[in-house]
Amino acid sequence: MSRREPAPLLLVVPAAIAALFLVLPLVALVVRAPWHDLGRLLTTTQAVQALRLSLLTATAATLIAVVLGVPLAWLLARGRLPGTRLLRGASTLPLVMPPVVGGVALLYAFGRMGLVGRYLDLWFGITIPFTSVAVVMAETFVAMPFLVVTLEGALRGADSGGEEAAATLGASPLRIFFAVTLPAVRPALVAGAVLCWARALGEFGATITFAGSFAGSTRTMPIAIYLAMIGDPQSGTALALVMLIVSLVVLVLHRERWWYAGVLRGGGR
Amino acid sequence: MRKYVPALMAALLLPLLAGCGGNGDKTLTVFAAASLQGPFTQLAKQFESEHKGVEVELSFGASNDLAAQIQQGAPADVIATASTKTMDQIAADVTDRSDFASNTMEVAVPAGNPAHIRSLADLTRKGVKLAVCQAAVPCGVVAAQVFANAKLTVHPVTQEVDVKSVLTKVSLGEVDAGIVYVSDVKTAGPKVTGIIIPAAVNAVTTYPVAVVSKTAEKSLAADFVTLVKAAAGRRALAAGGFAPPSRS
Numbered sequence: 381m382s383r384r385e386p387a388p389l390l391l392v393v394p395a396a397i398a399a400l401f402l403v404l405p406l407v408a409l410v411v412r413a414p415w416h417d418l419g420r421l422l423t424t425t426q427a428v429q430a431l432r433l434s435l436l437t438a439t440a441a442t443l444i445a446v447v448l449g450v451p452l453a454w455l456l457a458r459g460r461l462p463g464t465r466l467l468r469g470a471s472t473l474p475l476v477m478p479p480v481v482g483g484v485a486l487l488y489a490f491g492r493m494g495l496v497g498r499y500l501d502l503w504f505g506i507t508i509p510f511t512s513v514a515v516v517m518a519e520t521f522v523a524m525p526f527l528v529v530t531l532e533g534a535l536r537g538a539d540s541g542g543e544e545a546a547a548t549l550g551a552s553p554l555r556i557f558f559a560v561t562l563p564a565v566r567p568a569l570v571a572g573a574v575l576c577w578a579r580a581l582g583e584f585g586a587t588i589t590f591a592g593s594f595a596g597s598t599r600t601m602p603i604a605i606y607l608a609m610i611g612d613p614q615s616g617t618a619l620a621l622v623m624l625i626v627s628l629v630v631l632v633l634h635r636e637r638w639w640y641a642g643v644l645r646g647g648g649r
Numbered sequence: 650m651r652k653y654v655p656a657l658m659a660a661l662l663l664p665l666l667a668g669c670g671g672n673g674d675k676t677l678t679v680f681a682a683a684s685l686q687g688p689f690t691q692l693a694k695q696f697e698s699e700h701k702g703v704e705v706e707l708s709f710g711a712s713n714d715l716a717a718q719i720q721q722g723a724p725a726d727v728i729a730t731a732s733t734k735t736m737d738q739i740a741a742d743v744t745d746r747s748d749f750a751s752n753t754m755e756v757a758v759p760a761g762n763p764a765h766i767r768s769l770a771d772l773t774r775k776g777v778k779l780a781v782c783q784a785a786v787p788c789g790v791v792a793a794q795v796f797a798n799a800k801l802t803v804h805p806v807t808q809e810v811d812v813k814s815v816l817t818k819v820s821l822g823e824v825d826a827g828i829v830y831v832s833d834v835k836t837a838g839p840k841v842t843g844i845i846i847p848a849a850v851n852a853v854t855t856y857p858v859a860v861v862s863k864t865a866e867k868s869l870a871a872d873f874v875t876l877v878k879a880a881a882g883r884r885a886l887a888a889g890g891f892a893p894p895s896r897s
Contacts, residue, residue: 493822509823510778510806592807592818593783599808607810610714611785 406624413621414614421618429596430604431622437512437600438580441519442527445576449527450569454557456528457535468532475525482521483589490517490590514591515598519580526579527572534568535561574634578627674702677869678724680715681707682731682787682856683811684752687836688882688889689729695885696876703869711786711811713738719861726870729858729877731812731830732787736857743859745871748894749878750856750886752830754788754795756844757819757837764825766844769799772826780818780827783808787854788815792828794852816841835890855894 414421421427455461456468474482490497490508500506508514542564546556562569584602591598593607601623608616677696681689686709693705708715712730716739719725728743730736736746758766764777772779781803782789789808796803806824809815815827820840834843858877860870876882883893 487821487823491821491823507778588810592780593809594805594807607783607785610711610717613717 409617409620409624413617417614418618418621421615422622424615426595426599426604427615427619427622430599430601430619433512433515433596433599434581434601437515437519438523438577438583440516441523441580442573442577444516444520445524445527445580446569446573449524449572449576450531450562453528453531453535453572454561457532472525472529474522475529478585479518479522479583480585480589483518483586486514486518486521486586486590490514509590510592510594510598512591512597515587515600518586518590519583522583522586523576523579527569527576530572530575531565531568534565538564571634574630578630581623581626675866675869676704676706677866677873678706678708678726679873680719680723680725680728681709682712682715682729683709683813684731684788684830684832685709685729685856686813687832688885688891689877691885692873692876692882695881696873699876700869700872705873709813711782713785713787714810719743722863725861726864726866727858727873728861729856730787731856732790732854733857734790735787736859742862744862745874746857746859747874747878748855748857749882750891751853751893751895752832752856752891753851753853754791754828754846755831755834756846757816757827757829757834757841758825758844759819759822760840760842762842763822766826768844769795769801769846769850772803773801777826778824779803779805780807780809780815780824781805782812782815782828783810786811788812788828788830791852791854795828795846795850798850798852830890831892832890853895856891 452471456464456471459467461467487494487509489495490500492498492501492507492509497508500508508517538561542560543556546560547553551559582602583600584606587598587600588603588606593599593603595604599607601619605616605619605623608619679689679693689707689709693707696705697703708725712732712735715725715728716730716735719728719739719742728736728739729749731752733748736743740746756766756769756772758764764771764774766772766777771777781792784790784793788811807818809818812829812833816829816833816837818824819827819829820837826844831843834841858874860867860874864870877886
């Protein structure tokens with residue numbers, strides 16, 4: 381395949397339609413954005429509160445996902461425990477499930493009348509719904525599987541020679557994990573974390589169901605956009621533009637690692 | 650496991666097929682405020698039985714969301730909103746507009762009233778979790794008016810997208826109280842108890858109904874509006890806890 385043939389038309393045409401379909405709406409958003417009034421629309425208390433809340437909660441959710449999700453990915457990739465396959469299915473289910481279903485499930489687990497939430501309320505007087513904590517939980521629930529799946533793939537694909545050598549030299553399993561395993565899959569970890577953060581930032585369904593909607597504490601950008609599009613489309617469009625720009629920045633910053641090293645090559649170097 | 654997959658797929662797809670094979674030759678699409686769910690569902694059934702071959706498609710939601718959809722060209726034939734203000738916003742897109750019902754507010758608490766709410770003033774107590782509608786939808790506007798009338802400042806934990814979402818949060822026991830319409834409490838069943846708001850501070854909202862100008866089923870749409878305003882409509886609305894339109 382050294383000689384380059386022109387791509388067949390049967391592939392080029394649908395590919396062009398697909399690309400156009402993906403790009404055109406974004407162009408429309410940019411064209412229709414209220415540019416002349418952007419400064420005022422984006423500095424309203426509501427807009428600033430929503431953006432701040434979104435950035436904070438998405439970052440918190442990503443940190444939690446890294447702390448808990450990395451060990452989970454390792455267990456799924458290397459674990460010899462019975463039921464690993466079942467666990468893998470269960471922990472990636474949120475990936476394919478409508479987020480609003482996750483919100484309903486969270487409500488029945490951690491709501492004031494929930495399976496666990498009931499005792500949190502009864503024993504400690506803690507109620508989770510309608511707090512920023514609920515937002516972080518909803519986002520973690522929906523976004524953590526992205527990190528787990530990305531990292532697990534890399535761990536499975538990674539060469540275990542280094543680990544075996546370290547073990548022969550007498551390193552403890554924990555030391556091997558931090559000194560050998562994790563550095564080897566760093567690109568996948570970064571890619572997974574970025575993917576997780578982006579997904580958390582965009583979370584809507586689980587959040588509005590489990591955490592409700594209140595300015596400053598639970599009304600994240602996607603919810604603010606949805607509500608604004610009903611009453612005040614101009615500011616809704618302005619907020620949507622901000623989200624588009626944030627996504628673009630994330631994509632550009634991680635272009636190399638994410639596209640090439642991370643996903644396509646399974647994190648191997 | 651694998652051999653069950655085709656059966657599972659079939660089970661999932663069956664409802665789709667059933668949905669396609671509807672028996673109506675014509676469809677009338679009615680957009681209505683979330684609070685109208687009870688009476689309008691009943692009226693739609695009656696309309697279908699009186700108009701053979703016509704299927705009434707109902708879409709309930711926040712009034713201003715529905716109004717925004719109409720402005721964007723949503724294919725509705727009739728629209729009924731929970732405030733005259735939301736209908737004013739789409740005055741250019743509708744015809745044959747008239748008021749057909751009114752509603753006032755009530756405090757809804759979960760069965761057993763865990764926070765011992767007895768009056769509006771109790772809602773200002775620290776630790777009481779209150780749900781209201783977001784400020785832009787009619788139920789949020791009217792609730793704000795009630796608190797202004799009573800000179801009370803409340804700190805809700807959530808502002809929901811429409812009144813039925815508020816009611817759900819109450820019936821699940823996730824909040825201690827919610828401000829909803831009198832009609833919502835009446836039809837909510839045993840999971841929700843209502844606490845009456847004194848008439849002196851309560852506020853009223855009037856429900857208008859109209860035919861969407863772009864409708865292709867102008868006479869059917871007009872018939873539906875007539876049904877809503879006729880004795881049958883008044884009965885269904887009264888049974889659902891609605892009051893006749895106020896003459897102000």
